[in-house]
Amino acid sequence: MTGANATVSLTDVSSYLPGEPVGREFFTGYPHSADDLRDSAMFKAPRWRHHVAADETNVDLVERAVWPLIDRHGADAIRGVDVLLVHTQLPDLPIVGAGTEIARRLGLRPDWLVDVANAGCASFVHMLRLARQILTTTDARSALICNAQTAAGQLFTQSGVRRLAQAAVPGDGCGVAYLTAGGPSPILDVTTRHLGEYAGDMRLVADDGRRYWQTRESPLRIGFTSSGVAAVLERGNRLVPEAVGELCARLGVPTGEIDALITNQPNRLFLHHWRQALGVPADRHPDTFDQCGNMFGAAMPVTLDHAVRTGRIRDGDLVVFGGFAHAGDFAGAAGVRWHGSRAAP
Template sequence: MTVYSKIIGTGSYLPARRVGNDELAAELAAKGIETSDEWIVSRSGISARHYAAAGQNSSDLAVEAAHRALAMAGKSPAEIDMVIVASSTPDFQGSFPSTACIVQQKLGMLNGSAAFDVQAVCSGFVYALATADAFIKSGMHRTVLVIGAEVFSRILNFEDRTTCVLFGDGAGAVVLTASQEPGILASKLHADGTHADILSIPPNPAGSPASGGFLHMDGQAVFKLAVTVLEEVAVEVLAAAQMQACDVDWLIPHQANIRIMKSTAKKLGLPIERMVVTVHEHGNTSAASIPLALDLAVRDGRIKAGDNILMEGVGGGFTWGAILARM
């Protein structure tokens, strides 16, 4: 009997503090940095983002999203036999334990389930979901909690208006379980380390790991590469599933820039109305962006049982990937 992995629950969480463009522009102006709502929206499509409170870490956001995903799935923490957290902003920057282990502890999971982090930046959730799918299909695990969680506000240089206006904090989660019904139909993952320098956190002057460093991004280089690889990997994953773009009910791309997202939809021949968009309200939440958008569309009724969902992301590394899933 063929074993599939299927998403049976979704959840998300955004920190309470919502920061609109006008508020952010005023804060930056106090530092002598000029920007405006029009400038930010015209370049990214972003109108607002959420920031975590002091002392609120990625694991805290992850736990809130996990509780909601578990509730939808009708599962208790004790029924989860693996936790995978995708994050570029772990609780312990450049160190350990993994955020997944902290989430496991905060959820009260005392069953000895496996727990580990995945680092693929904005592609992290796609990488984590593909990993969970492989573990379930192999028979090694049955029910996996997959989370993307970020507090990017902690690694932003608020004197660099080209990056600090783009990112926000949040978490999204799914419960993936073994099923006789097709769920994850295909996945494709890629990386090209020759582009490592276009999106990174350079070591601080002392040469230590990411701790204390700020995000650096070559926006034009990222844009150019993203629009190319997102189309290519979408075509690749559709071919692997023996499907065509017209079979896709909903496209959920990484929520980084509305221009990249619209370009991807256009190249695939998908109407904008079939793309889930949250970037205007969430900003770029890195590994959290796809599961945040997925949960929103599931809960507002757009995504229904049986729908085919194409999820794809690009991130520092340079990494990219796509997953085609049937809900």
């Protein structure tokens, strides 16, 4: 059924983490360069994170993450999805997105295939909204959302970057979600904000000034500055509570009554501030930061999968997703009434 009264369900979620956990000693035991951001709360290192192998791609991660969905729902259901939405960071091939290769590898023939380039750390919320819109306004009946993050093992382990404070925080991983028209876990509402005034404030830079496609000797890194970090901290602290507050107002639910708040996880400071601002206690704000680090867009689906598998999310819980992207150019929140709980392994 299509139309305003149709429902779309976040029916299931799964995830994959590559390799063995990498301890913070991988970075702290490496010779450091002068870095005035080393003591910044933005870059306090998690205990662990995962890194992709040198020959491991975004598509490899997605394929591994989808396997449990195939086990639970059957190969025909997953291969028959009508909508495939993909966000990858970093793209393995800038000219071509990963979506068509994912479709080929999994045997999919979707009517809708979109490689999402924006919304970064909050792209899971962005894609929930896109999938919900497509499933309620077209004949499409199911969707697969894929968030793959490989920047930690590709970008931040380079010798010229590994010595910087920013390198110790990111981790790699992949989260995927299976959405269906109807279904057990309805998406109640989604709110998003595109904030063009902050666009371009996060950039890849190299010491030699060359662009990423040019031959160079200096490695690429994120162009963080003290003033830029201060701006990101202020925006992030504000934008996520605003987005979640707006969503909860539309749902008629006080933020303090959220059963499970799942956010992106840039650092512990953001996580602490967001739950304090929203009145959500720590036991209702699951995260995987100390096990996985900042997984950018993959953090929300990976954390959801982990929380469901470990019993942190129960049948009937109101699950609210909230996050912001890059230096604040996107923020969004989504609410789901979860009825897809699975027993812990």
